[in-house]
Amino acid sequence: MSGEGERLVSADAEGAEEQVIEAALRPKRLDDFVGQERVREQLSLVLRGALRRGRTPDHVLLSGGPGLGKTTLAMIIAAELGQPLRISSGPAIERAGDLAAVLSTLAEGEVLFLDEIHRLARPAEEMLYMAMEDFRVDVVVGKGPGATAIPLDIAPFTLVGATTRAGMLPGPLRDRFGFVAHMDFYEPAELEVIVRRSARLLDVEITDDGAAEVAGRSRGTPRIANRLLRRVRDYAEVRADGVITRDLARAALKLYEVDERGLDRLDRAVLASLLRKFGGGPVGLSTLAVSVGEEPETVEVVAEPFLVRQGLLARTPRGRIATPAAWAHLGLAQPAASPMAGTLFEVDDGAERPD
Template sequence: MIEPTSDEREVEAKLRPTSLTEFVGQEKVVNQLNLILDAAKLHNRAPDHILLAGPPGLGKTTLAMIVAHDSGKPLRLTSGPAIQSSGDLASMLSALQSGDVLFIDEIHRMSRSAEEMLYLAMEDFRVDVMVGKGPGAASISLEIAPFTLVGATTRSGMLPTPLRDRFGFTAFLEYYEPADLVSVVTRASQKLGIEIESDAANALATRSRGTPRIANRLLRRVRDFAAVNRQPVITMDSVLSAMELFEVDALGLDRVDRQILTLLATQFSAKPVGLSTLAVAIGEEPDTIEAVIEPYLIRIGFIQRTPRGREITQHGIAHLTQAKR
C-alpha cells in the first residue's frame, strides 16, 4: 500500500469537507446526522453519542469534525490504543467543558477498565475514581460536564454490547460508488488548483477501491506526475502513465494485492491458507491484511474466507492470468 507522508496528511486535512453539505456520498448517514444535529440545536442540548462504523478511509474522522463544527464546540481527539487505563480516561473526561465533542478513534481497542468507566460517563456524566490502595481505598464519584462522544471503529463486532448500546445513533459507512468518487476527485482537484479531464477523473475513481482517502492520494500522485512532466491538465494519458509507474492496475490493485493473489494461486496451489501464514509470506502484519488489504479483495470476489483459511477464487486467478498477457 502507498503510505502517506506528514505533508500528505496536511493536504488531506485541507481536502476534508467542513460541513455535511460539502460531504460527498453516504447519503443516508448524512441525512441521519443532519436530523440529529438539527434536533440538538432545536432543544438546545448536546447531540446524542454517535458511533461511526466502517472500513478505513470512508470519512469517520471527517464526520466527527463536522459534528463538532456544526455544534460550535471544540473537538478533543484521541484513540483507543492511547487509553490503556481508567486513569487515562478519567483525566481526559474531567478536562472536558460543557458540550465538548470527544472523538475516540478505533474505540474497540480501549482497555476493558476504561470501557467500564465510559459506561457511567456516557449515561450519567460522572466517573467513579478509586483513591488509595488496600483496605484504605475509597471510591470517589466525580461529576463531569455533559459531552458528546463520537466513537469510530473498523470492527464494530469487537465492541462489547453494553458500550454499543449506550450510543444514541450508530452509522454504518459503506464503500463509495464510482460516481461519488468522481465527485470526490473533482472536488479535490479544484481544492488543489489543478484541472482534470472527466475521463481521467473516472479512471482514478475506478482505481480508488471505493475509498475517498485512496482517491485523494492517487490524485496527488497523478498531480505530481503531471507537474514533473509539465502537463498543465491531468489527462487520461497522465493517469494511465502514473498508475503504471506506481503499479496500480485498472481495479486499484497494487503490488501487495497482486503478491497475495500470486502466492495463493501458485505457492499455495489455490488451497486455503491461514492468516498468520499469509502474513509471514508477504511480510505484513496480520491486522493490516485483515483490516486494510483483504476487505477489498473479498468485496470484488478475488479471495474468500473459509473455515480453513484464505483462498483465491476463479475470478482472482482469471485476473492474474489477464494481467500477465
C-alpha cells in the same frame, strides 16, 4: 513496495505530512460531505433536533473501514453544533485516570472524539459507561482498604466514537450510543466528485475522464483517492503539462503499480501465486504467505479483504481459492480441473485446515 506501511493503496493515514494534507481536503459542513447519503440524512436529523431543543445530542458511534470519513464526520458534528472538538483515541487512554482527566476538563456541549474506541482499556471503558449516562465519574483516591471513591460531576458532552472493528466493541458500551452508523465503501461516481473537489483545492487541473480513472482505482475509499490524486499530480507536473487526463492517469498509476481495479503489487502477487503455483487452490494461508515472501498476517489483513470484496478470492474451510474473476483479471485460462470451475463451494470466515 512490500509491506503495509508503504502501500499506495493502504487506507491508513501514513505520516504527519499526509494527515496535514488530509485535514486541508476535508469538508467542513455536512452539506459538503460527499457520499454516505443515509448516514448524512440521519445524522442531520439528530443534530438539528438537538439544536432545536437546546440539548446536547445523543452520543454517536461511527463504524467502518479506515479512510471512509469517520474523523471527518466527527469534526463536522462539532462544527454543526458550534462546539470545540477534543480528539483522543482508545490506545492513548491506558488508565481510568487518563480518561477522568479528559472528561473533567470538557466544557458543556463540547464534542469528544475517541478513535479506535474498541481498544479502550477495560477500567477506562467502565468509567465511560457512567460518564455517558449520568455525566458523572467516580475518581478513586488511595489504594487498598483505604481507597475512597469521590464522585465528580462533568459537564454534559457528546461522545463520538469511531471503530474499524465494530465486532470487538463490548455490548454495554455500544448500547450507550444513541446513534449508531455504519459507513460503507463509496461508489465510483461519489469518488469522482471527491477527486474533482480535491483537485480544485490542490489547484490541479483534471478532466472528467481523468477524475473517473483515479476514482475507479481507489478501492471505494476517499483517502486512497486523494493519495492517488497527489501521486498523479506529481507525474503530470514532472512529465507532462500538469493537466490530468485519462491517459496520463493510466500512465502514472501504471508506474505506481496500481491497476485498473485498484490492485497493487502485493495483491497481484497473492493472486499470481495462488493461480500459477497452486492451480487456483485451495491452499493454506501460511503456505500462500511464504510463496509471496510476506508474513501470514500481512496477507490476511492487508491483501485478502479487498481481494475477497472484489470477488477475486474466496476463503473456504480447505483454504484460499481463486475465483473465475481472478483468472480473467490476470489474463490466464482457468483449468477445467480448477476447484471453482462450475462447482459449488462453501465459503466461511477464514477458518482452514492446517498446512
